Amino acid sequence: MAFNPKQKILVVDDMSTMRKIIKNMLSKMGCKDLHEADDGAPAWKMIQEAHEAGIPYEFIVSDWNMPQLTGLDLLKNIRSDERFKTLPFLMVTAEAEQANVVIAVKAGVSNFIVKPFSIVTMKEKIDKIFP
Amino acid sequence: MSDKNFVSFSKPFIDALKDTFEMMVQTTLKAHSPKIKEGSVAKGDITAMIGMNGTVEKEGKEKEFKGLLAISWPEELYVKLASRMLFEEYTEYCDDISDSGAEICNIIMGNAKNGLSPLGYKIEMASPSTIRGKQHEIRYPPKTTVIEIIISCDLGDFTLELCYQEHA
Numbered sequence: 001m002a003f004n005p006k007q008k009i010l011v012v013d014d015m016s017t018m019r020k021i022i023k024n025m026l027s028k029m030g031c032k033d034l035h036e037a038d039d040g041a042p043a044w045k046m047i048q049e050a051h052e053a054g055i056p057y058e059f060i061v062s063d064w065n066m067p068q069l070t071g072l073d074l075l076k077n078i079r080s081d082e083r084f085k086t087l088p089f090l091m092v093t094a095e096a097e098q099a100n101v102v103i104a105v106k107a108g109v110s111n112f113i114v115k116p117f118s119i120v121t122m123k124e125k126i127d128k129i130f131p
Numbered sequence: 132m133s134d135k136n137f138v139s140f141s142k143p144f145i146d147a148l149k150d151t152f153e154m155m156v157q158t159t160l161k162a163h164s165p166k167i168k169e170g171s172v173a174k175g176d177i178t179a180m181i182g183m184n185g186t187v188e189k190e191g192k193e194k195e196f197k198g199l200l201a202i203s204w205p206e207e208l209y210v211k212l213a214s215r216m217l218f219e220e221y222t223e224y225c226d227d228i229s230d231s232g233a234e235i236c237n238i239i240m241g242n243a244k245n246g247l248s249p250l251g252y253k254i255e256m257a258s259p260s261t262i263r264g265k266q267h268e269i270r271y272p273p274k275t276t277v278i279e280i281i282i283s284c285d286l287g288d289f290t291l292e293l294c295y296q297e298h299a
Contacts, residue, residue, distance in 0.1 A: 017217065017234040020227070021155070024218040094241025115238040116151040 003130035005030035008055065012036070012043040012062035012074065013092070018115075022061055022092070025119045029126070040069030044077050051083055059129075064093035064100065072107060079108040088129050137278060141165065141293055143246025144200060145280070147239040148291060152284060155238075156215045161283045162291070168277040171268045174290040175203030177224070178269055179232030181240045182257035187297065189251060196252075197272045198295040200240055202232060206263075208287040215286075224263070233259035272296060 009031055013019045019036045026034055035057070037043035043062065050056050060078070062071040069077075071091055078084040088110045093100060101112055110129045113122065149160045180201035186193050204212070206224055213228035214221045216235075221228055236259040244254045262269070271277055275294040282289050 015230050015234045015237070017213075017228070017231040020217045020219070028218065094238050095244060115241065116154040118154045121154075 003029075003126050004058075006033065007031070007058040008033045008035070008050070009059045009061065010035050010037060010043060010046060010057045012038075012040060012060065012066070012071065014038050014063065014066045018063060018092070022122075025122050026061075028119060029123060039066045040071060040074035040077075044069060044074055047078065047084065047087075048081075057087070059088045059090070061090045061092060064091055064095075064104075072104060075104065075107050075109055090125060090129060137165070137295075139250060140247070140252075140295060141278065141280075143243040144239060144291070144293060146246060147242035148202075148282065150242065151235060151238050152212075155235075156212050156284075156286075158212075158215070158284045158286060163281040163283065165278045165280045168279040168292060171271060171277075173201075173203045173262070173267050173269050174279070175209075176206040176265060176267075177209045177232055177261065177263045178203040178267065179236045179259055179261045180269065181233075181236040181259040182272070183240065183254050184257075185252060185254040187250075187252045194297045196295060196297045198275065198293065199269075199271055200236060200243075201269055201292040202236060202239075202289065203269075203292065204232065204289040205287060208289055211286045229261065233261050 009026060011019050011022045011034065023034050037046055047057055062074055064071040075089055078087055078089060091104050091109045091112050092115060094115045104112055111125045113125045145162050152158050152160050178201055180199055182199050184197040186195055209232060210221050210224055213231040216231055240256050247254060271294050275296040277292055277294040280291045282291055
């Protein structure tokens with residue numbers, strides 16, 4: 001399934017700068033239905049509520065390090081719920097530690113992007129999720 | 132810390148700074164020669180900083196250390212770099228760009244942490260913070276030597292500061 005810019009996308013990061021950067025990169029790729037959450041906890045609530053309202057998120061881009069609910073825990077919540085088993089999830093992290101990659105892959109991450117990154121890298125990572 | 136040790140410790144930070152600005156601010160940086168900083172007054176109007184502590188293994192012995200990474204920008208330069216990072220045009224400092232510097236510090240520290248790992252450093256990162264104002268003071272960890280490096284780019288000059296102290 002190729003990436004469709006019309007998809008409803010949720011960007012999760014506790015730093016407003018990074019949310020803006022990611023949202024603006026996605027905007028430049030043609031995405032318009034962009035939403036944001038400042039932590040994994042409100043994101044998890046938004047994902048469930050949107051699904052129950054019949055307008056589910058179709059792609060999640062989330063930071064790893066967040067104070068309340070980390071990106072990894074958000075991913076685990078998502079994958080443990082039958083409704084979201086295949087929801088595409090791109091993890092963003094400042095640390096390129098191999099151990100983190102392995103943990104995220106085991107938890108069911110769709111792809112992984114390490115900060116700093118350019119819009120070109122972001123597009124490449126998304127294209128691999130939606131070949 | 133000896134000159135040789137400082138070079139090996141600071142290199143991952145400078146490399147990460149260059150990578151971050153190249154990818155996210157679309158500019159290349161030139162790092163000038165490091166020198167010891169006198170006093171605690173910031174060179175710029177806006178300073179983002181992040182503390183670190185951890186352990187380092189040298190010659191079979193493990194030592195604890197603490198340190199700080201700080202980047203200080205003139206306000207005009209900060210607004211320009213935030214505009215480039217965020218793909219939006221800002222003409223003055225505002226809430227929208229208030230954590231841009233802190234995010235830069237966060238990214239640099241995360242990458243430097245990986246670069247320092249093969250040299251025996253295990254680093255715990257603190258949360259980044261920002262101070263704004265003319266002639267503001269930076270609170271360094273006590274008894275640390277502060278090294279400052281002027282960084283040049285097409286937007287102007289700013290300052291990278293690193294301090295580091297090992298203790299038994």
